Amino acid sequence: MRLYGKYMLILLKCQMQYKTSFILTAIGQFLSSFSAFLGIYFMMTRFNAVNGFTLEEVMLCFAAVLMAFSLAECFFRGFDTFSTIISNGEFDRILVRPRNEIFQVLASKMEFTRIGRLFQAVLVFCYAIPASGIHWTFDKIATLILMIVGGIGVFCGLFIIYAALCFFTTEGLEVMNILTDGGREFGKYPLSVYGKGILKFFTYAVPHALFQYYPLLYLTDRSDSKLYMLLPLLALGFLIPCLIIWKIGVRHYRSTGS
């Protein structure tokens, strides 16, 4: 963990070398997610409620997913851009160092510009938490935190699968973005909005609903099942198959050039 801090420091130093670029990218990230937010806002002012959820509740859901995604992207960026790590030979370097390779990929890249998105998520929380009319007990707060933690886990798992596929294709598969970026976009609204089929897919195949829809039901008192509150923890289990795929991938690694 201390070593991770050291890596973070050196990467922060690197990114700070290009201050203007850093600030502009952060602002850009803020604005792009802000437009998504505006989309929801206008939609909801027209219709008042989507599938029974009020604007504030949807915003809460939006903020939780956005926060999980931006945190995951900030710290797991190494997996997201793994195809470049493979093609420029950086992975060779990682393998000749006496540390765990997942840790090193994790620590090799951090995207601090995602702070723009994170800030957006915090802003929406600041509005939605008091406005949602939820009575914030200890349980509810814990649920919200679990939603974010579970979300980070699932997005991170997707990044790892995405990276592991690079071992076989060398190039990244854009198809995977349906599940990562797409997951974020879908996640703006409670997943039940999209119908039964999609909800089932995001429950059993890729567990987005486990950290988004079901805990939200508990949060908004639509269900009082404690199970729904704890489902984000189950979503973390998604990491296990992801890591297995990764291990298989490493064994297939064949390096590039010279």
Added chain:
Amino acid sequence: MIHLEGICKTFRVARRQAGFSQAVKALFRREYALVHALRDVSFSVSKGEMVGYIGPNGAGKSSTIKIMSGILTPDRGKCQINGLTPWEQRRRHAASIGVVFGQRSQLWWDVPVADSFLLLRDIYRMDKDTFKKSQDELVTLFQLSEIIQTPARQLSLGQRMRCEIAASLLHRPEILFLDEPTIGLDAVSKIAVRNFIKQINKERGTTVILTTHDMQDIEALTERIILIGKGRILKDGSLADLKKHCSSFKTLAVEYSEGDPVSDAYIANLPGLSLQSAVAGRAVFTLDTQTLSVSSAVTALSQRAELTDLTITGATAEEMVVSLYKEYQI
């Protein structure tokens, strides 16, 4: 210390013709070709040795280095380095080796070299004193004191390579793998880098294995060379042995004012003498002294042309390797 036995490695490479229509076709149906990068490679290296690993492009040099450093897993064969199998006990093995890839940097691009060194200290779990001692030693030896506070991106290639090698040596590895360490360097930096490698080998007793295309590297550094071609070890012996093998070849350069030894049919048909290059008034021949003695070659040439200058040199390592490549048809 290093022991390789029957290492084989095959790559499956997608093959397709150039052109857009072929690229589209390849999306649906791919043809694969098996490339045998290494076939039955075996050799041993003992502690403190310096070994030059040579061969043409694509011969399997880098693949061997990558297997020995634990990056690649071979299809078959055994490899024991310090009693460890690199690809199985990767992390423990990595702690005792240093690897320099001449074409790739291991320093963090935008921060001073000293910061990269500090991070390496934590990666290799060195304690403060050992690190400090090792770093000071390398800074003096490689003359880095002036450049160590500069970001890596602002260094010249020669300065960077010195830092790269120093970075690989910080944790006092027992074995140092160098993959083309002098590639792209100017003459002065090349000599500097060679001297550093030599000194490290002498002072720390580090075992060094280096691949290179630069024969001067080999001549300056290694006593033993291993020649690889098409994935097979073709020759493993001392440089002196190889020189003996090739010493019957001499280079004969003549300058002439009259006559034309280049297009002369008699000279061209002389066994043992073959033309290397020619410009107007100057010709360079390769002479095989086993078939034709120096004196008879000189006599023949002087009969056919009015010589103004004549130099005879023994084979350089460069020519030796070219002749070896020819001999083994690689």
